[in-house]
Amino acid sequence: MYNKKTTLALAGFVGLALSGIAGAADMHxxxxxxxxxxxxxxxxxxxxxxxxxxxxxxxxxxxxxxxYKSGSRPGTVMLKLAAGYTDAEIEAMGAYFxxxx
Amino acid sequence: xxxxxRDFLKVSGAGVAITLTGCSSQPSSGKSASMAKxxxxxxxxxxxxxxxxxxxxxxxxxxxxxxxxxNDKFVSCPLSNWVLAGMKNLDFITHGxxxxxxxxxxxxxxxxxGIDVEKRVVTTKGGAKISYDRLVLAPGVEILADSVxxxxxxxxxxxxxxxxxxxxxxxxxxxxxxxMPDGGTFVMSVPTAPYRCPPGPYERAxxxxxxxxxxxxxxxxILLDGNPDVASKPALFKGAWSELYAGMIDYRPNNAPFxxxxxxxxxxxxxxxxxxxxxxxxPKQRAGEVCDLAGARNDSNKAWCTVNLATFESxxxxxxxxxxxxxxxxxxxxxxxxTNHAKVCAAAIVELLAGRQPDPMPVVxxxxxxxxxxxxxxxxxxxxxxxxxxxxxxxxxxxxxxxxDELNFTYAESWAxxxxxxxxx
Numbered sequence: 001m002y003n004k005k006t007t008l009a010l011a012g013f014v015g016l017a018l019s020g021i022a023g024a025a026d027m028h029x030x031x032x033x034x035x036x037x038x039x040x041x042x043x044x045x046x047x048x049x050x051x052x053x054x055x056x057x058x059x060x061x062x063x064x065x066x067x068y069k070s071g072s073r074p075g076t077v078m079l080k081l082a083a084g085y086t087d088a089e090i091e092a093m094g095a096y097f098x099x100x101x
Numbered sequence: 102x103x104x105x106x107r108d109f110l111k112v113s114g115a116g117v118a119i120t121l122t123g124c125s126s127q128p129s130s131g132k133s134a135s136m137a138k139x140x141x142x143x144x145x146x147x148x149x150x151x152x153x154x155x156x157x158x159x160x161x162x163x164x165x166x167x168x169x170x171x172n173d174k175f176v177s178c179p180l181s182n183w184v185l186a187g188m189k190n191l192d193f194i195t196h197g198x199x200x201x202x203x204x205x206x207x208x209x210x211x212x213x214x215g216i217d218v219e220k221r222v223v224t225t226k227g228g229a230k231i232s233y234d235r236l237v238l239a240p241g242v243e244i245l246a247d248s249v250x251x252x253x254x255x256x257x258x259x260x261x262x263x264x265x266x267x268x269x270x271x272x273x274x275x276x277x278x279x280x281m282p283d284g285g286t287f288v289m290s291v292p293t294a295p296y297r298c299p300p301g302p303y304e305r306a307x308x309x310x311x312x313x314x315x316x317x318x319x320x321x322x323i324l325l326d327g328n329p330d331v332a333s334k335p336a337l338f339k340g341a342w343s344e345l346y347a348g349m350i351d352y353r354p355n356n357a358p359f360x361x362x363x364x365x366x367x368x369x370x371x372x373x374x375x376x377x378x379x380x381x382x383x384p385k386q387r388a389g390e391v392c393d394l395a396g397a398r399n400d401s402n403k404a405w406c407t408v409n410l411a412t413f414e415s416x417x418x419x420x421x422x423x424x425x426x427x428x429x430x431x432x433x434x435x436x437x438x439x440t441n442h443a444k445v446c447a448a449a450i451v452e453l454l455a456g457r458q459p460d461p462m463p464v465v466x467x468x469x470x471x472x473x474x475x476x477x478x479x480x481x482x483x484x485x486x487x488x489x490x491x492x493x494x495x496x497x498x499x500x501x502x503x504x505x506d507e508l509n510f511t512y513a514e515s516w517a518x519x520x521x522x523x524x525x526x
Contacts, residue, residue: 028460034444041519048515077482083498084484
C-alpha cells in the first residue's frame with residue numbers, strides 16, 4: 001500500500017524538482033504534509049470526523065489554506081495553523097495531496 | 102534470531118559504506134539495496150517511536166527497521182483522562198502493534214539494557230545483541246517516584262498512583278474515583294514544569310469535576326500545582342472551573358508536594374497538609390532511562406536530552422536520535438509533538454543514510470485538544486519553524502481557544518483516532 005503511495009509521491013517530487021525546488025525541499029514538503037496527517041489521517045485519509053484531504057485538487061487545497069491564513073474562511077484549528085506556512089509551502093503541499101489516493 | 106540478525110548485519114554494515122560513497126547522485130530505491138540495507142533500531146513504540154519506524158519505512162524502503170518495545174499493546178495517554186471520567190473505557194485507548202510488521206518493521210518484544218554507542222550495538226534483557234547504523238530512542242518519561250517522599254511505598258501498596266503513564270494505573274485511579282463517597286475530596290498534584298503533557302493535569306481536574314458533578318456532586322477537588330499558574334491554556338481551564346465547576350475546584354499554585362502518606366491519605370507541601378479520599382500525585386519526570394544508557398541525558402541537570410533539533414540526533418551520542426518527551430526544547434511535551442519529531446527525524450535519517458543532506462529548516466506543528474467537560478473541548482495550535490542558531494521559532498497566527506465547545510470535542514476524538522491510525526495502522 002505504501003509502496004504505491006511512495007511511488008506516486010516521488011513522481012510528484014520529481015515534478016517539483018523540475019519546477020525549481022531543489023533537493024531538500026522535496027523532503028521538506030513530504031514532512032510538512034505528513035504533519036497534517038496526525039489530524040487528517042494516514043495518507044490524508046481520515047478515520048474520524050475531520051475531513052480527509054487525500055486526492056483533493058491543488059486549487060482547492062490552496063484556496064482553503066489561503067482562506068484560513070487570511071481569516072476569510074470559517075474554521076477551527078486551521079485558523080491557527082495556516083498562517084504558519086509560506087505560500088510556496090502551501091502550493092507544494094497542495095500539489096502533493098493531489099497525488100494521494 | 103540473534104545469529105541471523107548478526108550475520109545479516111555484517112553484510113549490511115559493509116553495504117552501508119557502499120551506499121554512502123556510491124549513491125549520492127542516485128535516488129535510493131528498494132532494488133539497489135538488496136545487498137546493502139542500512140539498519141535503524143527504534144526503541145519504544147509510543148507516539149514518537151512507532152511513527153518514526155513507520156515513516157522511515159515509507160520514505161526509505163531500502164532501510165531495515167527494528168522496533169523494540171516491551172509492552173504488548175500501546176495505551177494512549179491522550180484521552181486517558183476521558184477514561185478516568187468514565188467517558189471512554191480503557192479498550193478505546195488501547196491499540197495493538199499488529200499492523201506494523203505489514204510495513205516491513207521487525208518488532209522485538211524486549212527491554213533494552215545496554216547501548217554501545219561506539220560499536221553501535223544495543224543489548225536487550227532477553228540477551229539479543231542488535232547492531233544498528235542509526236539508533237532512535239523514544240522512551241517517553243521516567244517518573245521520579247523518589248522525588249516525593251513516601252510515594253513509592255504508597256504506589257506499591259496500590260493506594261496512591263500517578264496515572265501519568267496510561268494503563269493499569271489509569272484503571273486503578275478510575276476505580277478509586279468510582280468508590281469515593283459523595284462529599285469526598287480528590288487531591289491531585291501537578292509537577293513543576295517541564296513535565297509530560299502541560300495541559301494534562303488541568304484537563305484531568307476538569308473531567309474528574311465533570312464526573313463528580315453528575316455522580317457525586319458534593320465532592321471537591323484540591324489541585325496542588327508546583328507551578329506559579331496554570332501552565333497551559335489558562336483561559337480555557339480557569340474559565341471552565343469558574344463557569345462549569347464553580348466551588349468544586351480549589352486551585353493552589355506554588356504548592357508542590359514533597360511527601361505523601363498512603364496510610365493517613367495526606368499530601369504535604371511547604372504550605373499545606375492536605376487530606377483526601379483519593380490522592381493522585383504526579384511526581385517530577387526526566388528523560389526515559391534508556392537515554393542514560395547512551396549517555397544522552399546530558400542537560401545541566403542530567404534530566405533531559407539535548408539534540409540537534411533539525412535531525413533529533415543527540416549532541417553527545419553520535420548516530421543516536423532522541424524523540425518526544427525526553428528531548429529538551431521549547432516545543433511542548435505532547436504526543437502530537439512526538440509524532441512531529443518522529444517525522445522530521447525519519448526524514449533526516451533516510452537522507453543521512455543515503456548520503457544526502459537533511460532539510461536544514463524543518464517545520465513542525467502542534468495541535469493539542471483538551472476536553473473541559475464530557476461534551477466540550479478547546480485547543481492550542483502552533484506551527485514552529487527551525488532556524489539555525491535559534492531553534493524552533495513559533496510562527497505567527499497560532500494560539501489557544503479561550504472556551505471549550507462541542508465541535509472541538511468532536512474534533513478532539515477525531516484527532517485521537519487519526520493520530521493512532523497514523524502511527525499504528
